[in-house]
Every structure is written in C-alpha cells, then in structure tokens.
Amino acid sequence: MKIAILGCGVTGLSAARELAQHGIEAVLFDKSRGVGGRMSTRYADAWEFDHGAQYFTVQDSDFQTEIDVAMADGVVSQWNAKALYLKTGALSADTGRPRYVGQPRMNSLPKYWAKNLDIHLGCRVASVTQEKGWTLIFEDGTTQSGFDGVISTLPPAQAEQVLPDNFAKRRAVKSAQMHVCFCLMIGLSVPIDPGWDTLRVKNLPIDWIAMNNAKPGRSKAVGTIVVHSEATWSDENADTDREEVQAVMLKSASALLGLPLENAPHIALHRWLYASSKTSPDIPCLRGSGLVVAGDWCLGGRVQGAWLSGRAAAQAFL
Numbered sequence: 001m002k003i004a005i006l007g008c009g010v011t012g013l014s015a016a017r018e019l020a021q022h023g024i025e026a027v028l029f030d031k032s033r034g035v036g037g038r039m040s041t042r043y044a045d046a047w048e049f050d051h052g053a054q055y056f057t058v059q060d061s062d063f064q065t066e067i068d069v070a071m072a073d074g075v076v077s078q079w080n081a082k083a084l085y086l087k088t089g090a091l092s093a094d095t096g097r098p099r100y101v102g103q104p105r106m107n108s109l110p111k112y113w114a115k116n117l118d119i120h121l122g123c124r125v126a127s128v129t130q131e132k133g134w135t136l137i138f139e140d141g142t143t144q145s146g147f148d149g150v151i152s153t154l155p156p157a158q159a160e161q162v163l164p165d166n167f168a169k170r171r172a173v174k175s176a177q178m179h180v181c182f183c184l185m186i187g188l189s190v191p192i193d194p195g196w197d198t199l200r201v202k203n204l205p206i207d208w209i210a211m212n213n214a215k216p217g218r219s220k221a222v223g224t225i226v227v228h229s230e231a232t233w234s235d236e237n238a239d240t241d242r243e244e245v246q247a248v249m250l251k252s253a254s255a256l257l258g259l260p261l262e263n264a265p266h267i268a269l270h271r272w273l274y275a276s277s278k279t280s281p282d283i284p285c286l287r288g289s290g291l292v293v294a295g296d297w298c299l300g301g302r303v304q305g306a307w308l309s310g311r312a313a314a315q316a317f318l
C-alpha cells in the first residue's frame, strides 16, 4: 500500500509514522517550505519566536510514551514557567498540567518526527481525484498518482477545497469552524523579567503574552516576546488593516507590561487564519472509502489532538 498524506504538521507526521511502523509507504506533501505546520518557529535576525503552538500538555498515555522518547533524545523539555492569569484585575496562578515545549525551538519536535519520511515541500494540493487509484493535482498543474489511499490533515476550510465532491463526510468537514489568531512578535536587545513567563488575560484584544526567551534551550542574549490575540476579537478583525491590528495589540501588551514597546528593535505580526477550533466533530477522524480526513480540529484542537487524530487516520488503513 502507498498512502498520500496532505500536510506535514503534527497530524500528518503522526499518521506517516504510524503507517511506517506497519510497513506501509507514506508520501507527504505540504505547501510550506518546512514541516511542522502550526507547531512552528519564526526566525528574524537575532530573534526566534514560537509563533504558533506555545507549549503542549499530555493526557493520553501513548502520547506520553512518544513524548518521553523525544525528551530522552533532547528535543522536548518540560517548561516550568512562572505562569499567571489576569482576570477582572486580579492575578492568580495559571495552573494546569505540566507544559512541554520543543527544544531548542517548537519546530524541533516535528523536525525530529519528520526524519526518514518521504516529504515533498512547496507542493500545494489543489484537488484529489479517484479513478483507478488516487491522484493528487497540484496548484501548478502537476500530478502525482498511483496512491491506494489519501489522508488529508489540512484545516477544514482548506480540506473542503481539495476533497472530491462525493466525499461522504463533506458536511462534517464543512461544519467544522476555526478561529483566527494574530501573533505579535517583539524582539528586544535584552530579555526582560516582568515577574512572570506567561500571562493569560481575559476580556482584552489579547489573551496571551509569553517571554519566549524564558523557555528551556532558548537564547538568553536577546528578549523575545510573543503576544496572541483573543479568539472573538481576532475573528472580528480578520481583515482589519494589519497596522491597525498591530497598534492595538502593541498598546494592550505595553499596558500589561508597563513598558512602551512601540520602539522595540523588532516588531512583526503574523495572521493565523485557521488557528484553533471553534466547532469540532469530536471524533478522531472522518473516514470515507480510501480517503480519511484528520487534523487537530477533529478532536477540538491542540497538539495532542493532532497526534491522536493522525494515528487514528493511519489505523483506518491498517
């Protein structure tokens, strides 16, 4: 069997690794220049920002085993962050399960999982068709055929565009919605210590600030601050002028830090159009005949959900 996997984020990599463990050939395709999808790192001069997933938590015992192996190999660390939560003017500890991060950067983990896989980058899939076998048609008009099955791990809106019209679970894909998120990246010449590493906030245009440089394995020579916008505000401002979005987020972050950030040596904004799940089918994957749709959004989002969904999609072929 030879299975085509669309997307090289955590879901796609998890599916490919599960297939490989059972001797099934997997060929992965991604439109981006690197692997990892939303578990990613942005490089800018002296600064590096984990501008997608900030950390991940583990509840599933099989996922824990996988993470333990990655920790033993030095590509994952537990992050004992000083984490605070600001709600209606009061600060409290932002408690929860242990937080894990890729080391030395978030994309170290997907890069580690990608080793020895057959990966084709810079390939944007335009459509998927079935005649004798399965064929992928790319944006540039080229094709790849001869697959016995296909796993899509694209966000739902993007999956919907490439799936064949007769895919049985099309309605479930269509009804899954995702929130937008803006990520503001601020580079400083030295790190700052506001008394916390992460601050979760309520009722503001932003809902998260992290001192990225405080994560294990990151350079302590410069300061790197990551700010995420709040989900509802992000959806409402998805098409607002970027300079305006940046100004609002900078103002909010400056006020929270008690530090003017407008003249920081590096400021950049990234828009994630499909960042986190708004509505989810809440099943590991959507199975059709020879075509399985997976992704973090099938299980409500997050890194662990992506890993579980990818494994379930692969198991559908075993």
Ligand SMILES: Cc1cc2nc3c(=O)[nH]c(=O)nc-3n(C[C@H](O)[C@H](O)[C@H](O)COP(=O)(O)OP(=O)(O)OC[C@H]3O[C@@H](n4cnc5c(N)ncnc54)[C@H](O)[C@@H]3O)c2cc1C
Residues within 6 Å of the ligand: 006, 007, 008, 009, 010, 011, 012, 029, 030, 031, 032, 035, 036, 037, 038, 039, 051, 052, 053, 054, 055, 056, 057, 123, 124, 125, 126, 153, 154, 155, 158, 162, 181, 183, 228, 272, 274, 275, 276, 294, 295, 296, 297, 301, 302, 303, 304, 306
């Ligand atoms: C701002 C932000 C903060 C987050 N914070 C956390 C967090 O703190 N903790 C946590 O657990 N999770 C967090 N997440 C979620 C986490 O990043 C995701 O759950 C996980 O990375 C999703 O993996 P995935 O493989 O399902 O999807 P993705 O990573 O989105 O992978 C899909 C891949 O498909 C590719 N693709 C799309 N269209 C096409 C096409 N037509 N052809 C070819 N390739 C295509 C994309 O390039 C991408 O690489 C966050 C996400 C964002 C954006």
